[in-house]
Amino acid sequence: MSEPIYVVGHQQPDTDTICSAIAYARLKKKQGADVVPARAGPLNPETQFVVDRWDVEVPARLDDAAGEQLILVDHNEYSQTVAGAEKAEIVEIIDHHRLGGIETSEPILFRNEPVGSTATILTQLFDDANETITTQTAGLLLSGILSDTVVLRSPTTTDRDRTVAGRLADIAGVDYEAYGTDLLSQKSKIGEKSPRE
Amino acid sequence: MSEPIYVVGHQQPDTDTICSAIAYARLKKKQGADVVPARAGPLNPETQFVVDRWDVEVPARLDDAAGEQLILVDHNEYSQTVAGAEKAEIVEIIDHHRLGGIETSEPILFRNEPVGSTATILTQLFDDANETITTQTAGLLLSGILSDTVVLRSPTTTDRDRTVAGRLADIAGVDYEAYGTDLLSQKSKIGEKSPRE
Numbered sequence: 001m002s003e004p005i006y007v008v009g010h011q012q013p014d015t016d017t018i019c020s021a022i023a024y025a026r027l028k029k030k031q032g033a034d035v036v037p038a039r040a041g042p043l044n045p046e047t048q049f050v051v052d053r054w055d056v057e058v059p060a061r062l063d064d065a066a067g068e069q070l071i072l073v074d075h076n077e078y079s080q081t082v083a084g085a086e087k088a089e090i091v092e093i094i095d096h097h098r099l100g101g102i103e104t105s106e107p108i109l110f111r112n113e114p115v116g117s118t119a120t121i122l123t124q125l126f127d128d129a130n131e132t133i134t135t136q137t138a139g140l141l142l143s144g145i146l147s148d149t150v151v152l153r154s155p156t157t158t159d160r161d162r163t164v165a166g167r168l169a170d171i172a173g174v175d176y177e178a179y180g181t182d183l184l185s186q187k188s189k190i191g192e193k194s195p196r197e
Numbered sequence: 198m199s200e201p202i203y204v205v206g207h208q209q210p211d212t213d214t215i216c217s218a219i220a221y222a223r224l225k226k227k228q229g230a231d232v233v234p235a236r237a238g239p240l241n242p243e244t245q246f247v248v249d250r251w252d253v254e255v256p257a258r259l260d261d262a263a264g265e266q267l268i269l270v271d272h273n274e275y276s277q278t279v280a281g282a283e284k285a286e287i288v289e290i291i292d293h294h295r296l297g298g299i300e301t302s303e304p305i306l307f308r309n310e311p312v313g314s315t316a317t318i319l320t321q322l323f324d325d326a327n328e329t330i331t332t333q334t335a336g337l338l339l340s341g342i343l344s345d346t347v348v349l350r351s352p353t354t355t356d357r358d359r360t361v362a363g364r365l366a367d368i369a370g371v372d373y374e375a376y377g378t379d380l381l382s383q384k385s386k387i388g389e390k391s392p393r394e
C-alpha cells in the first residue's frame with residue numbers, strides 16, 4: 001500500500017541522469033528498499049540508444065513529485081528538479097555538481113564528489129555495499145561516465161573516472177573507445193534531427 | 198608562502214567538532230595536503246578534558262575566515278560557521294546534520310551521512326584511504342562519537358556508530374563505557390561551574 005521512493009535525475013535528462021537513476025534503484029532494491037527509478041522528462045536520442053543497447057526498461061515519467069519521497073541523482077538544486085520536488089521529501093542525494101543550496105529538516109545521505117559523472121560515484125557505492133555489478137548495470141554506468149566526460153576527454157575527467165570506466169568496460173564486455181564513439185555519434189544525430197538545438 | 202586550508206567546525210565548538218577538525222586535518226596531511234585544524238570558539242570543559250587526556254595540541258582559533266579556504270566539519274550551514282565564512286572558499290564538507298543550504302560555485306566533496314557523529318564518518322574516510330588510525334587519533338574519534346551519542350544511548354545512535362566505537366576503543370586501549378562515563382562527568386561539571394547554562 002505504501003508509495004515507493006523515486007530515484008530521479010534532473011529535467012531534460014541526459015544519459016548520466018537516466019542510467020544513474022536505474023542503477024541506484026537497483027542497488028537500493030538489493031538492499032531491501034522499495035525504490036523505483038523515474039525520469040523528469042523525455043529521453044534524448046543518445047539515452048534512447050543506451051537503453052536499447054542494454055535492453056533496459058525506460059523509467060516511468062514522474063510528472064508531479066509533491067508528497068513523494070525522492071532520491072535525487074545527478075543534480076542537487078530545486079531549479080533542476082522534477083515538478084513538485086519542493087513539496088516532496090528528499091531522502092538522499094548522489095551528485096557531482098556544485099552545491100545548489102537544498103535544505104532538509106532531517107539529516108540525510110548527501111554524497112557529492114568532484115568527479116566526472118554520478119555513475120562514477122554509484123560504482124563506488126556498489127563496491128562499498130559489496131554488491132556485484134551485472135553486465136547490464138555495468139553497461140549503464142559506463143554509458144553515464146562516457147557521456148558526461150565525452151569518452152574521458154572532458155576537463156572534468158578524473159583518474160577515478162578512468163579507472164572505473166576501464167573496469168566497467170571489462171564487466172560490460174565492450175571496448176570503451178569503440179562504444180564511446182557509438183555514443184557520441186548518437187549525440188551528433190540530435191543535431192541532424194533538431195537543428196535548433 | 199601559500200595559506201593552508203583550515204578544517205573548522207561550528208561555533209560554540211563541542212567535542213565532535215574539535216576532534217573531527219583535528220582528525221580530518223591529520224588525514225588530509227597524510228595525503229599531502231597543506232591543511233591545519235582550527236576552531237571557531239573556546240573549548241568547553243568536556244573537550245578540554247579530551248585534549249588533555251590524549252595530549253593533543255588545541256587547534257588555533259580562526260577569528261576571521263574571509264579569503265581563506267575552508268573544510269567544514271560537523272556543520273553545513275552559514276548560521277553556524279566561523280565569522281567570515283561567507284567570504285571564504287568552502288572546499289569540502291563532512292557532516293551528519295540536516296542539509297543547511299550552502300551553495301558553491303564549483304563541485305566539491307560533501308559527505309553528509311545520517312549517523313551519530315562526524316567522527317563516525319571520518320573513521321570511514323581513514324579506512325577508505327587505507328590510512329592507519331593511531332592510538333591518539335582513535336581516542337579523539339571515539340570521544341567525538343561518545344560525546345554526540347551520549348555514550349551510544351541517544352536516539353541518533355546507529356549500528357555503524359556502535360561498531361566504529363568498539364573498534365576505536367580497542368585501538369585507543371580504553372573501555373568505552375568507563376571512558377564515556379568520565380566524559381559525561383565533565384559535562385555535568387559545566388553545570389556546576391556555570392549555572393546559567
Ligand SMILES: [Mn+2]
Binds near residue numbers: 010016017074
Ligand atoms: Mn546530467
Ligand SMILES: [Mn+2]
Binds near residue numbers: 017116117148
Ligand atoms: Mn552527470
Ligand SMILES: [Mn+2]
Binds near residue numbers: 211
Ligand atoms: Mn557538533
Ligand SMILES: [Mn+2]
Binds near residue numbers: 213271293313345
Ligand atoms: Mn556532531
